[in-house]
Amino acid sequence: xxxxxxxxxxxxxxxxxxxxxxxxxxxxxxxxxxxxxxxxxxxxxxxxxxxxxxxxxxxxxxxxxxxxxxxxxxxxxxxxxxxxxxxxxxxxxxxxxxxxxxxxxxxxxxxxxxxxxxxxxxxxxxxxxxxxxxxxxxxxxxxxxxxxxxxxxxxxxxxxxxxxxxxxxxxxxxxxxxxxxxxxxxxxxxxxxxxxxxxxxxxxxxxxxxxxxxxxxxxxxxxxxxxxxxxxxxxxxxxxxxxxxxxxxxxxxxxxxxxxxxxxxxxxxxxxxxxxxxxxxxxxxxxxxxxxxxxxxxxxxxxxxxxxxxxxxxxxxxxxxxxxxxxxxxxxxxxxxxxxxxxxxxxxxxxxxxxxxxxxxxxxxxxxxxxxxx
Amino acid sequence: xxxxxxxxxxxxxxxxxxxxxxxxxxxxxxxxxxxxxxxxxxxxxxxxxxxxxxxxxxxxxxxxxxxxxxxxxxxxxxxxxxxxxxxxxxxxxxxxxxxxxxxxxxxxxxxxxxxxxxxxxxxxxxxxxxxxxxxxxxxxxxxxxxxxxxxxxxxxxxxxxxxxxxxxxxxxxxxxxxxxxxxxxxxxxxxxxxxxxxxxxxxxxxxxxxxxxxxxxxxxxxxxxxxxxxxxxxxxxxxxxxxxxxxxxxxxxxxxxxxxxxxxxxxxxxxxxxxxxxxxxxxxxxxxxxxxxxxxxxxxxxxxxxxx
Numbered sequence: 024x025x026x027x028x029x030x031x032x033x034x035x036x037x038x039x040x041x042x043x044x045x046x047x048x049x050x051x052x053x054x055x056x057x058x059x060x061x062x063x064x065x066x067x068x069x070x071x072x073x074x075x076x077x078x079x080x081x082x083x084x085x086x087x088x089x090x091x092x093x094x095x096x097x098x099x100x101x102x103x104x105x106x107x108x109x110x111x112x113x114x115x116x117x118x119x120x121x122x123x124x125x126x127x128x129x130x131x132x133x134x135x136x137x138x139x140x141x142x143x144x145x146x147x148x149x150x151x152x153x154x155x156x157x158x159x160x161x162x163x164x165x166x167x168x169x170x171x172x173x174x175x176x177x178x179x180x181x182x183x184x185x186x187x188x189x190x191x192x193x194x195x196x197x198x199x200x201x202x203x204x205x206x207x208x209x210x211x212x213x214x215x216x217x218x219x220x221x222x223x224x225x226x227x228x229x230x231x232x233x234x235x236x237x238x239x240x241x242x243x244x245x246x247x248x249x250x251x252x253x254x255x256x257x258x259x260x261x262x263x264x265x266x267x268x269x270x271x272x273x274x275x276x277x278x279x280x281x282x283x284x285x286x287x288x289x290x291x292x293x294x295x296x297x298x299x300x301x302x303x304x305x306x307x308x309x310x311x312x313x314x315x316x317x318x319x320x321x322x323x324x325x326x327x328x329x330x331x332x333x334x335x336x337x338x339x340x341x342x343x344x345x346x347x348x349x350x351x352x353x354x355x356x357x358x359x360x361x362x363x364x365x366x367x368x369x370x371x372x373x374x375x376x377x378x379x380x381x382x383x384x385x386x387x388x389x390x391x392x393x394x395x396x397x
Numbered sequence: 398x399x400x401x402x403x404x405x406x407x408x409x410x411x412x413x414x415x416x417x418x419x420x421x422x423x424x425x426x427x428x429x430x431x432x433x434x435x436x437x438x439x440x441x442x443x444x445x446x447x448x449x450x451x452x453x454x455x456x457x458x459x460x461x462x463x464x465x466x467x468x469x470x471x472x473x474x475x476x477x478x479x480x481x482x483x484x485x486x487x488x489x490x491x492x493x494x495x496x497x498x499x500x501x502x503x504x505x506x507x508x509x510x511x512x513x514x515x516x517x518x519x520x521x522x523x524x525x526x527x528x529x530x531x532x533x534x535x536x537x538x539x540x541x542x543x544x545x546x547x548x549x550x551x552x553x554x555x556x557x558x559x560x561x562x563x564x565x566x567x568x569x570x571x572x573x574x575x576x577x578x579x580x581x582x583x584x585x586x587x588x589x590x591x592x593x594x595x596x597x598x599x600x601x602x603x604x605x606x607x608x609x610x611x612x613x614x615x616x617x618x619x620x621x622x623x624x625x626x627x628x629x630x631x632x633x634x635x636x637x638x639x640x641x642x643x644x645x646x647x648x649x650x651x652x653x654x655x656x657x658x659x660x661x662x663x664x665x666x667x668x669x670x671x672x673x674x675x676x677x678x679x680x681x682x683x684x685x686x687x688x689x690x691x692x693x694x695x696x697x698x699x700x701x702x703x704x705x
Contacts, residue, residue: 086562113610117521118537121514121581128578129544129552136555146557196430209692210434213441216688216695218639220656221677224663225444229670235456237443269436274699281700330548333641337660351550351642358646364554371551382546 046109053106060099067092097123133375140369147362159369169370172341172348173377179264179331179349183324186268187317190275195305197276198283208280215273219333226266227253227338253339256346263347266334271327275320282316283309318389325385329378350374441685447674448472455670472671478679492658493679499648500638500655502569507576508633512626514577515584520614522585523592524600538589545582549642552578557646567649575643580633587632590701591625592618628698631691638684655680 071089074082083089101119104112140159144152163169197207214222230238231252242250252262290312294304332351335341341348341356348356350370358367447455449468459466470479477483477490521527522538529537556575557566565571595618603613619626641656648657659680662673688695 085564086559087564090563110610114521114525115527116517116611117525117614118518118527121518121541121585122537124514124577125541125544125581128574129547132552132555132559133547135559136551139555139558144558192429193433196426196433199426201426201430207430207434208696209689210437212692212695213685213688214437216635216684217441217681218641218656218659218684220639220641220660220663221444221681222440224659224673224677225440228663229447229674230440230443235458237458237460240458273437277696277699281696326546329546330550332550333656336645337641337663351548354550354554355642355646358554364558368554371548371554374548375551378546378548 050107053103053108053112055103056099056106057103060096060103064092064096093127136368136372139365140372142365143363144365145361145363152365155365159366160373162366163370163373166370168345168348168353169350171345172350172353173374175260175346175348176329176350178260179267180325180328182264182268183321183328186272186324187275187321189268190272190320191279191313191317193272193276194279194283195309197280211276212273214270215277217270219270220337222266222270223334223337226269227262227334231262253347254343256343259339259343259347263335263339266338267328267331270334271324274327275324278320278323279313279316282313282320285316286312314392318392322382322385322389326382441681444674444681445678447670448678450671450674452670472669472673472675475669475672476675476679478675493676496653496655496658497679499569499572499652503572503576503640503644503652503654504634504637506569506573507637508580508630510573510577511580511584511633512630515581515629516588516619516622516626517614519585519588520592520618523589524597538585541585542582544578549579553643553646556643560647566647567652569652571647572644572652572654575647576637576640579640579643580636583636584629584633587629587698587701588622588625591622595621624694624697625701628694628701631687631694632698634687635684635695 068089071082071086073079101116104115141154141157142152143155143158193211197204230236233239233251239250253259290308291304294308299307330351331349332355335347335349335352336355339347341352354367354370357370358364446460446462449462449472450459450466451469451471454466462468473479474482475489476493477487518541522534527534527537560566560571599617600613603617608616639656641660644654644657645660648654659676662676
């Protein structure tokens with residue numbers, strides 16, 4: 024303890040020691056580098072904006088140089104930090120690349136999206152973008168298909184609870200004393216590995232095919248004479264949900280199984296000694312202890328459920344009559360049909376706001392739940 | 398045995414009913430496990446066998462090869478991957494392979510980029526204290542992880558417009574950027590958990606030995622967390638290989654990925670089942686193999702972070 028402390032004490036001056044004037048010069052150089060690259064980036068950006076606006080004659084053919092300038096600015100910022108701030112700069116270098124990347128690829132496009140959302144911008148038309156007084160949002164409130172898709176999302180998200188129940192059951196089974204556990208674990212994982220698009224064909228379009236699909240045959244044998252899985256709104260909705268559940272239950276099983284395995288065996292043993300039936304042991308011991316893991320699992324699952332799009336687009340295209348539409352698939356269709364970026368983005372941005380509100384609320388509730396348990 | 402014989406009659410009866418209960422429980426457990434295993438595996442079995450069927454086998458609902466139908470290479474021939482066409486020039490195969498390549502580049506490129514960016518950020522957040530305006534470590538972490546909730550649909554159209562201006566539309570590098578973004582939060586989440594399990598004393602000892610903080614990171618910490626990195630990488634690979642939404646909007650001809658190709662084939666009416674099955678089987682094969690052999694890493698990747 025004292026040894027390390029004394030080493031640190033010796034270390035301390037060593038950092039600043041190698042002639043003070045040199046490190047000061049390096050610091051000034053670092054600041055200069057940051058300034059120079061910032062000016063370069065700003066310069067390229069302004070030139071290109073002016074050129075795009077038609078104010079000046081010279082500029083670049085596309086915006087790619089702005090991207091390069093941004094990358095250069097990022098490098099300048101990193102190197103400059105290290106030169107100007109030494110050790111602290113080296114530390115900052117760990118988070119700097121990821122931050123700059125996220126700013127450029129997530130934050131900027133999102134903000135840009137809010138801007139596009141206020142425009143009437145048809146990519147197919149030659150007119151280009153023009154501001155339309157937030158008409159997109161007015162139009163959105165009258166778009167019954169959009170609200171219908173939102174209601175569908177409520178259904179899909181609610182069904183996460185059913186998926187959770189099934190996944191919990193499967194996790195308990197896998198956690199029991201069984202043979203060939205490895206085989207079952209791999210088998211249960213496989214659906215998670217498959218591409219939703221391939222699954223749409225494999226299950227949605229061939230296993231469930233009305234005439235020859237094995238599932239349709241099975242349904243006929245079980246007494247459903249017209250096994251048209253995607254013909255009626257509710258059957259279609261449930262079938263899409265089943266497909267999505269099939270792919271995502273493995274994910275929940277893995278998380279819950281990990282939780283079960285991390286649980287201490289003694290508590291369950293104690294419950295058994297006290298004469299609890301398995302049913303009681305589950306509800307009084309396992310389930311409450313699993314609540315934190317369960318909530319994390321449910322939250323992540325809901326986040327991914329809110330992105331549901333691929334199978335809807337490829338299997339039903341939102342049909343029949345929008346019955347299976349999710350927000351994402353609906354916007355995809357809006358864009359594919361009308362190539363109106365402005366309106367589609369407006370819908371997406373409104374959805375983003377709803378998601379953030381919903382998840383914030385959910386996190387609050389989840390926190391209260393976990394606090395009560397522990 | 399001797400003890401059992403000494404027991405009173407009602408006791409033995411209770412014992413017997415106990416055994417039947419246990420046997421019944423076993424049967425139920427294995428029954429449920431087997432049923433779910435069939436639910437998971439049958440679609441894959443169906444796809445692979447259908448790839449070797451002809452029309453009549455499909456319409457008659459034949460299921461077991463050699464037993465109720467004779468397998469043939471028709472489906473694989475249609476995408477140029479059957480034994481007799483594999484060495485000949487085939488346009489469908491050429492297209493398939495170029496899509497496959499695009500998928501490989503996009504998935505591996507973005508997973509690597511996310512791993513590099515994410516590991517550095519996660520290590521920094523796990524070891525040092527940052528202050529960026531009002532944001533402290535936890536806020537910065539939340540800033541990264543909260544990107545997970547961004548649905549693709551929110552970014553898709555802005556990206557379409559931006560990429561058009563940046564001349565990145567329909568390029569692999571463009572796809573790599575988007576995919577990196579979608580998996581970066583997951584990588585940071587997993588890796589921070591990995592770094593947190595390593596005691597800080599190890600870093601301090603290495604610093605005392607004269608390594609710089611980046612030296613510590615590369616030479617001491619990274620080798621220890623290699624399994625965690627592999628887990629994060631494979632999980633990213635799964636998510637990016639299967640991605641469809643962005644690829645469908647942002648690529649057209651050059652950088653089109655495998656899922657887009659599969660989807661465009663399903664869309665057309667009257668497509669042959671056997672060729673579709675062969676295409677699907679080829680598209681899912683890499684990840685099914687990954688799933689079988691690297692299951693451990695996927696489980697590890699998914700369960701760190703979520704389970705404390």
